[in-house]
Amino acid sequence: MHxxxxxxxxxxxxxxxxxxxxxxxxxxxxxxxxxAEISPLPRFAVFDMTAIIAGSRxxxxxxxxxxxxxxxxxxxxxxxxxxxxxxxxxMTKYLFGIPVKExxxxxxxxxxxxxxxxxxxxxxxxxxxxxxxxxxxLDPFFDHAYLYxxxxxxxxxKRPQEALDLLDRGIRAMEHYRPNLSKDIHQPFWQxxxxxxxxxxxxxxxxxxxxxxxxxxVRQPDCPNMVKTILANIYQKDGKFAPSLALWIEIYDSxxxxxxxxxxxxxxxxxxxxxLPG
Numbered sequence: 001m002h003x004x005x006x007x008x009x010x011x012x013x014x015x016x017x018x019x020x021x022x023x024x025x026x027x028x029x030x031x032x033x034x035x036a037e038i039s040p041l042p043r044f045a046v047f048d049m050t051a052i053i054a055g056s057r058x059x060x061x062x063x064x065x066x067x068x069x070x071x072x073x074x075x076x077x078x079x080x081x082x083x084x085x086x087x088x089x090x091m092t093k094y095l096f097g098i099p100v101k102e103x104x105x106x107x108x109x110x111x112x113x114x115x116x117x118x119x120x121x122x123x124x125x126x127x128x129x130x131x132x133x134x135x136x137x138l139d140p141f142f143d144h145a146y147l148y149x150x151x152x153x154x155x156x157x158k159r160p161q162e163a164l165d166l167l168d169r170g171i172r173a174m175e176h177y178r179p180n181l182s183k184d185i186h187q188p189f190w191q192x193x194x195x196x197x198x199x200x201x202x203x204x205x206x207x208x209x210x211x212x213x214x215x216x217x218v219r220q221p222d223c224p225n226m227v228k229t230i231l232a233n234i235y236q237k238d239g240k241f242a243p244s245l246a247l248w249i250e251i252y253d254s255x256x257x258x259x260x261x262x263x264x265x266x267x268x269x270x271x272x273x274x275x276l277p278g
Contacts, residue, residue, distance in 0.1 A: 037137045040130040048138060061139035068131040068145070072152065073258055128152060129162045136166075140173035146192055148224040154199045155230045167196045191220060195227075218247065225251050225259050236270065245270040 036057075039048040044064070051060025132149035135142050146166055154163035170192045198213035214231045217223050228247050235244035245267065252263035271278055 039137070040133045041127065044134060048134065051138060057138045061135050061142050061145075064131070064135045064138055065142065065145060068128075068135060068149075069258075071131055072125055072128055125152075125157060128157065129159070129166065132166050133169075136170065136173070140170070143170075143191070144222065144224065146170040147195060147222075148226050150192075150195050150199065151224060151226040151230060154195075154202070156226075160199050160203055163199055164196055167192045167199075171196075191217070225254060225256050229259065229262070232266070236266075241270050241273050245274065245276075 036049075036052045039045040044067075048060060048064070051057055051063075128149065132145050132153075135145040146169075150163040150167050153166065154160045174192070194213055194217055198210045198217065201207070201210035201213065211231070211234060214227065214234070218228050218231055228251050232244045232247035232251070235241070235247065248263050248266040248270065251259050252267060268278060
């Protein structure tokens with residue numbers, strides 16, 4: 001009887017101390033994420049809400065990021081199911097560090113089903129902004145989604161306002177919530193300001209200032225290849241063939257299958273212009 005009373009007292013004390021601990025923690029700890037938002041792409045709403053409820057917003061954002069790359073890395077014309085699977089699976093393998101087959105075909109117009117063609121022609125991609133929003137609503141600190149998305153929207157798709165809206169969202173989220181998660185002085189939102197400045201300079205016709213901002217951006221270790229190709233193309237257009245070649249070699253050496261064939265083509269083209277051995 002006495003033993004049961006003792007056990008009850010221990011359990012009661014543990015519950016009391018637990019309640020006090022939770023109360024103290026709740027007063028000092030701030031939840032690092034903004035409130036959950038509905039997915040901007042209705043077909044993913046159930047998946048995204050499940051990730052939020054399960055407390056797996058980072059994992060959900062990783063999966064949403066892969067789906068964004070699959071969307072933007074595929075042509076907007078219909079593909080047969082086998083080709084679509086092959087393209088998306090190769091990209092997924094690359095993202096997780098699994099070796100990707102090297103038999104890349106860069107022959108213009110080649111459609112051989114046994115050849116791997118990672119270089120996809122562009123399109124309108126009306127949902128790219130929504131895909132970027134989806135990733136960053138799940139994880140507002142997903143820096144690469146802001147940088148990659150802004151580069152694609154501003155330069156490739158000629159939708160600079162969407163790019164600026166995306167970057168502004170990232171800057172506001174990081175300024176407000178990031179200190180709750182980390183006191184790291186190397187917080188990356190300064191890079192978002194850098195990209196925004198480059199886009200604004202482009203809109204205002206100040207191309208020298210835009211190039212200067214992009215040159216800073218490509219020196220960052222996490223700069224997307226997307227942005228490097230933008231600057232490489234600008235260099236070539238301006239007759240700066242050697243800096244363009246150096247960037248394309250860097251892109252090729254990154255091993256990114258999305259740019260393998262294109263980089264190989266540009267390296268050969270620029271070496272011919274500069275009369276360098278192939």
